[in-house]
Amino acid sequence: MRLRTGLLILALAAVIAGRPAQVQAHHSVANFWEQSKIIAVTGTVTKVLLVNPHPSLFMDVMEDGQKVQYVAILGQGVAGLAKFGLTKDSLPIGTKLTVDGHPPKASGSGGAKGILVFAFTFEDGKKVVLGDEAAAFGVPRNN
């Protein structure tokens, strides 16, 4: 049991240590995203852009009876996502999921809404958390 606990701590430490500090270093997540707020968005994946520095998931989301396009931005690069098992194969178009993340401080001009994602919940209940930002910020979900 102690060994398993130790391994878990080691794994968590590895995940934290492996977070892409370099990527955040210049693209300044703090300047664009409201890190004191957390929202959840449920929808269907319509396009996947698995590229660096910010992979993006395009999602159709129903809001007040209207279809709204969201772009879920990933702070992690492609290699970082792969460590969590997130690849093009695990995120096919048509996938239904919920993403948790931070809203933008202000909307851009691209026509879509944005969310900086730190967790995925798939339709079968499987959850993938990219780090523990929610706990780190100590902010309750307010969506």
Place this chain on the structure above:
Amino acid sequence: MALKRSRASDSPWTVAISLAALMAMAFGGLTNVAAQAPAGRASAAERAAEAEAAAKDPRNFTGYWGMPGYKTPAGHGFEARIACAALKDPSGAPMERCDQPWEAKGGAKFGLKDFLNKRGLAWMEFRDEQMSEKHLCLPTMLPGIMDHEAGSVRMLDGVMLIQLTTDAFAEGVTRTVYMDGRQHPGPHEVFMQGHSVGRFEGDELVIETTNFPFSPDGLDDHIHVPSSAAKKLTERWKKIGPDKLDVTFTQEDPIFLKKPWTWTWHYVKGTQPPLTNFSCDPEGAFMQMKVATPSKYDE
């Protein structure tokens, strides 16, 4: 200026290995191949001895230098959230990140706004986030590219190579600092990281870089302070211990600055640079602009 060499060329192991290699060469054939193996194994110890000697040599900067106190007083000497709060991010909220202090606050002794000339201040009113070249996958220009690491340094005869960690902001960037006494080329030749020549003044390595292109992020890629093709950057590298390096920068640019801007960043030696596997995609880099970054120039 010659560097101090520190190879353990006279160690008993080296002598023994050299004798073994000579005997192998004399006997030829497979024996020759076998004789090279011990030399390969011994080279790890030789490299360790060389690294130890390099660490003690104030004029040898070989190794990887990073900045664990990134954007904190430990690394930058001021609190960015305080010193740059007067500037606004695209949403109108106070800026939380900056390489350079905008005001003399948060531990900063001087603020950049007092060093920019009228043109520079006018640019700061005109600029917006979407002009930043980093959102198009261009590498961050010196000195901003060194705001979290000085890089992996190799000192060779007549040249110093500094490899920056490959990420979205330094993809494939290796600085070449010519130490052979050459001059800068004419102004018609420009390089993203400029043209660098180095020399020693005592134990300080002085690197002078010119031949930059214009850049909207040429002095700070967070708050977007520009620099012109007239920019001259002088770095003074000084080891303040085997594992500590201070680099004092002075940026001159008569197009945007009314007087030289000088600051020091603090680095420590790391065991190795971060391992990254990165290729920046412009569409992926710009997507954040589309959904989270309004511009006053949107149409």
